[in-house]
Amino acid sequence: MAPFFMRFMPLLLLLLPTAIREYYYPPVATNRRPNDATAIDEVRHPIVLVPGASCSVLEARLTDTYRPSTPRCGAMKGKGWFGLWQNRSEVAEHDYVPCFVEQMSLVYDPDANECRNLPGVETRVPNFGSTVFQRNPEHTDWCLAVLKKELERLGYHDGDTLFGAAYDLRHAPPIPGQSSRVYDRYFWQLMTLVEDASRRQQQQQQGRRKKKVILFGHSMGGMVALEFVRATPPAWREEYIKHLVLVAPLPASSGFTESVKYFVSGSEMLHVPATTAMSLRPMWRTFESVIAAFPSPAVFGDDKPLVVTGRRNYTARDMADLLADVGAAGAVEPFRRLELPKARRYFEPPMVPVTCVNGVGNGDGEGTINLISMLAFDEDMRREPGQRKQYKSIKLHGAQHSNILTQERWLKRVIQEILEANRI
Numbered sequence: 001m002a003p004f005f006m007r008f009m010p011l012l013l014l015l016l017p018t019a020i021r022e023y024y025y026p027p028v029a030t031n032r033r034p035n036d037a038t039a040i041d042e043v044r045h046p047i048v049l050v051p052g053a054s055c056s057v058l059e060a061r062l063t064d065t066y067r068p069s070t071p072r073c074g075a076m077k078g079k080g081w082f083g084l085w086q087n088r089s090e091v092a093e094h095d096y097v098p099c100f101v102e103q104m105s106l107v108y109d110p111d112a113n114e115c116r117n118l119p120g121v122e123t124r125v126p127n128f129g130s131t132v133f134q135r136n137p138e139h140t141d142w143c144l145a146v147l148k149k150e151l152e153r154l155g156y157h158d159g160d161t162l163f164g165a166a167y168d169l170r171h172a173p174p175i176p177g178q179s180s181r182v183y184d185r186y187f188w189q190l191m192t193l194v195e196d197a198s199r200r201q202q203q204q205q206q207g208r209r210k211k212k213v214i215l216f217g218h219s220m221g222g223m224v225a226l227e228f229v230r231a232t233p234p235a236w237r238e239e240y241i242k243h244l245v246l247v248a249p250l251p252a253s254s255g256f257t258e259s260v261k262y263f264v265s266g267s268e269m270l271h272v273p274a275t276t277a278m279s280l281r282p283m284w285r286t287f288e289s290v291i292a293a294f295p296s297p298a299v300f301g302d303d304k305p306l307v308v309t310g311r312r313n314y315t316a317r318d319m320a321d322l323l324a325d326v327g328a329a330g331a332v333e334p335f336r337r338l339e340l341p342k343a344r345r346y347f348e349p350p351m352v353p354v355t356c357v358n359g360v361g362n363g364d365g366e367g368t369i370n371l372i373s374m375l376a377f378d379e380d381m382r383r384e385p386g387q388r389k390q391y392k393s394i395k396l397h398g399a400q401h402s403n404i405l406t407q408e409r410w411l412k413r414v415i416q417e418i419l420e421a422n423r424i
C-alpha cells in the first residue's frame with residue numbers, strides 16, 4: 001500500500017494548490033527572505049493569532065489605594081509594572097503565592113454588574129500585536145510555538161504578516177446582549193490591529209487591493225476571536241475578515257464541564273511554581289471566564305448528573321446550588337447574571353467564512369471540551385443558511401486538546417486549512 005501510494009504521490013501533489021503542495025514538499029532552499037515582497041505569495045493574507053488562556057502575560061501595578069492582606073504583598077507598591085507570574089522562581093522563593101492569588105483575583109461589583117481588579121491593583125496585557133506569548137519552561141511547544149514556526153517557514157513574519165492578540169484570561173468575552181469594559185477596549189485594539197495588518201500589505205504591494213485578515217483562535221482564544229467578530233459591524237467584517245480559523249475553541253454558548261472542575265478544585269494551567277491546583281483555587285473562583293463557561297442546561301440537559309457526590313448530584317441546572325455548596329456563595333450572583341442570556345439557546349453566527357477543527361474520540365470529547373458542546377456548536381453554525389454555506393467543521397479522531405497544535409499530524413492538517421483559507 002505504502003509504496004504504491006508513494007509512486008503516485010508526486011502526481012497527487014500536482015493536483016493540490018501551490019501553497020499546499022509547497023507544504024508537503026518543503027522548499028529545498030529556505031533562503032526566502034520573509035520581508036522580501038516576492039516571498040509574500042499571491043494568496044497570502046495576514047494572520048492574527050489569538051492564543052489559549054495560559055498564553056497571555058499579565059502585568060500589574062500597585063497604587064496607593066492597594067490594601068494588601070499582609071505587608072509582604074505590598075512589596076511592589078509604587079514600583080511600577082511587574083509580571084504577575086513572570087518571575088516564577090521569585091514567586092516561590094519569596095512566598096509570594098498568596099500575594100499572587102490576591103493580585104490576580106477579581107471582585108464582583110453588583111451595582112455595575114462587573115468583575116474588576118481589587119482596589120489599587122491595575123493590570124495590563126503587554127505585547128499586544130506580537131506573537132511573543134507567555135512561555136511555559138516545561139512545555140516550550142505550547143502557546144502556538146510550533147504553529148508559529150511552521151507559518152514562518154511558509155514565509156510569514158512576526159510584525160509584518162503575522163500578529164498576536166493576547167487578552168486578559170480572567171474575563172469572559174461578552175456574548176450578544178452583554179457588555180464588558182475590558183473587552184470593549186480589547187476589541188477596539190484588535191480592530192485597529194486587523195486594519196493596520198491589512199493596510200500594511202496593501203502598501204507593500206503597491207496598487208493592490210487591501211488584504212483581508214485571517215483570524216486564528218485556539219482554545220479560549222477561539223472563543224475570544226469568535227465573539228470579537230460577532231461584536232464588529234457587519235460591513236467591517238466584510239471588509240477585513242478573510243476567514244476565522246478556530247482550533248478546539250471553547251464553546252461560549254454551551255459551556256463545558258472542565259470549567260466546573262477549575263471552580264471546584266482549581267487548576268494548574270498557569271504553571272506558577274510552588275503552587276498546586278488547590279492553592280490557586282481561590283483565584284480561579286473569582287474568574288469571570290470560569291463561571292461564564294459552566295455547562296448550560298440548554299445543551300447539557302437537566303437530567304444528567306454532571307457532578308456526583310455522596311450527598312447530592314448536580315445537573316447543569318443545579319450549578320448555582322453547587323457554587324453555594326462548595327462555599328462560594330459570592331459567585332452565585334455573577335453566575336446568574338452571566339447565565340441569564342444563555343437560558344434560551346442564544347446564538348448569533350459570525351457571518352464570515354469559518355473553519356472549526358476539533359479533536360474527538362478521547363472519552364467524551366478531546367480531554368477538555370465535551371463532544372456535546374462541539375456538536376451543539378456545529379448545529380448552531382449550520383442553522384443560519386448564510387453561515388452554513390461558509391462553515392467547515394473538521395473532527396480529528398484521536399487529537400487532544402493539549403496536542404492538536406503540537407503533534408505533527410494534527411498540526412499539518414491545521415496548516416492545510418490555513419493555506420486553504422488563504423487560497424479561496
Ligand SMILES: *[C@@H]1O[C@H](CO)[C@@H](O)[C@H](O)[C@H]1NC(C)=O
Nearest residue numbers: 076082083084086087090091
Ligand atoms: C523579577 O526579577 C527581576 C530580576 O531578578 C527583579 O529585578 C524584579 O524586581 C522581579 N520582580 C518581581 C515582581 O519580583
Ligand SMILES: *[C@@H]1O[C@H](CO)[C@@H](O)[C@H](O)[C@H]1NC(C)=O
Nearest residue numbers: 305307308309310311312313
Ligand atoms: C448520583 O448519580 C449516580 C450515578 O448516576 C447514582 O448512582 C447515584 O445514586 C446518584 N446519587 C444521588 C444522591 O442521587
